[in-house]
Amino acid sequence: MSDHLILIPVFNEAATLDRIVSGVRRHGTVLVVDDGSTDRSAAVAGAAGADVLRLDRRRGKGEALRRGARDALARGVDRVVTLDGDGQHDPDDIPRLLRVAAETPDALVIGSRLGGEGARVMPPGRLAALRVAGFFINWLTGASIADTQSGFRVYPAGLLQAVPPRHGGFVLETEMLIRAAAAGWRLVEVPITTIHMRGRQSRFRPARDGIAVGVYLAGHILRRWGREMLTVAAALLRPFSAERRRPRHRAQAAFAASYRGNPAAWAVATGVFTLNCLVDTWRGWWRDPRARCLRMVGTATVATPLLLPLALVHALRARRGLHPAGAVEAASDSGSDRLAAFVRRVYCQQGLAPLLPEARSTRRWPAARPRPADHDVLVVGGGPGGATAATLLARGGLSVALVEREAFPRFHVGESLLPANLPLLERLGVLDRIRQQGFITKYGAAFHDQESELEYTFYFREGRPWPHYSFEVPRAEFDQILLDHARQQPGLTLLQPAVVEEVRLDADGVDARVREGGATRDIRARFLVDASGRDAFLASRRGRRRPVPGLGKVAIFAHFR
Ligand SMILES: Cc1cc2nc3c(=O)[nH]c(=O)nc-3n(C[C@H](O)[C@H](O)[C@H](O)COP(=O)(O)OP(=O)(O)OC[C@H]3O[C@@H](n4cnc5c(N)ncnc54)[C@H](O)[C@@H]3O)c2cc1C
Known part of the structure; x- marks a missing residue:
């Protein structure tokens, strides 16, 4: 059985449903909930290979989604993908959303129509309404979501169980953002392609549905x-x-x-x-x-x-x-x-x-005088970056708290050291230990381009301030050695596994909330080092994580003998 179900609420979409269901079926089992259509929507969806659930009369998108979600939970799936039945969503975006959902299991993943071309093809009135609603929803949730009304989403089953949707119509989408955030779920946005169909009447009725969303929002x-x-x-x-x-x-x-x-x-x-x-x-x-x-x-x-x-x-x-x-x-x-x-x-x-x-912080306002620091530096993340920074700072006589989320050894990609790393390892005082580990010694590297069949091989040069060789290091072992070495430094406190959940910066330092086991504690430090790797802890928390324009790259990796 697939780990997800794709749920499409429809009302009178017989004309386009065959194409939509055929496209979506490539990415999983499809459940079409027919919201009391008066045309042949249900028959068309069934013929196209979808499971079909019929509501006796038109009950609104929210009710259709609720029924579909209940059916999905009864099937025992891990995630429910929802998309609109009007064909504005590209089914080929589903794998991307599912990938993000798998990487962030504690998040409601939202497909945003406002990245790239989306904002330009959206009617200006609707765009303005979306901006107004989004502004207030972001204030209420503490998230930074541009497209708060998108129906293209991935709901984790746990979220639907913990926060079963209550509202009908188009309110459900707003409701789920607010209640999910209040229950501690993250809201993560992924840009999607928007297919704009000229002349197609939207199912969203500005007077009726817009007012319903507005009233719900106004209450909050x-x-x-x-x-x-x-x-x-x-x-x-x-x-x-x-x-x-x-x-x-x-x-x-x-x-x-x-x-x-x-x-x-x-x-x-x-x-x-x-x-x-x-x-x-x-x-x-x-x-x-x-x-x-x-x-x-x-x-x-x-x-x-x-x-x-x-x-x-x-x-x-x-x-x-x-x-x-x-x-x-x-x-x-x-x-x-x-x-x-x-x-x-x-x-x-x-x-x-x-x-x-x-x-969202619960501290007294205006700021109470900060308490004295527990440590000079708080380092978030115990990968090579964090372990190196923490070791050097502790060796410089500072008191350091190093917080690492995972229990080591843990898998990580990125094994190839360069010769220029070796003097740094020596400065850390860990090079001998690395040599003893028996890592593969390498003298160069070869790059092979599968598409062009081109190959490029080079060897590290002699006569540099570093050796002409380096090591190939399984990261589980390498990171463990660096972190063990950091732990031995006087003045360094390692918290592991422990997560830095939130930080608040002020003029004199930083207050951090750290969860270790079941307990939460506050740590105050004069400085913060964010060494959280691709989590980009600070940038993510502050909504400042931005893709580099034009660098739409994805890393695919494999290990072979
Ligand atoms: C496919 C691929 C191949 C690569 N190949 C190479 C290579 O050959 N050679 C090379 O040098 N580099 C390579 N890299 C890059 C390399 O993986 C990274 O540069 C390196 O891991 C960065 O180290 P870091 O310590 O900054 O972050 P990480 O190694 O990612 O460590 C960050 C740590 O922070 C912890 N953390 C995150 N958030 C929190 C939190 N809130 N609280 C507590 N702890 C937290 C995480 O658990 C993690 O252990 C590759 C990367 C990819 C994706």
């Missing part, structure tokens, strides 16, 4: 604002608490003490001190990332009631033929342009993304 936004307001109120009241008031009064008395003989000078000194405290506090609040986040979301929240009538007027004028909105050409229409520019500015997801990790 209001609840979140309620919580944020309580935090703000607590922050505003905290300066008056005894804990803060007493030391402030003592400092104030000390500051004004020398003017005690002169009431006017004393009053001025006390006033200056108080003003200084106020300015300090307000500056702290104003610059705090959480306050910046609230200002952005506050502006967007206030702007939304203004945006709605504007969008409505625009849509009505478009319907009467005054604007060609709804068509791709509308992008050049000046009204659309102004609306799009307004949306991009006020609901700027790129501006919000870097503030989100802080906005």
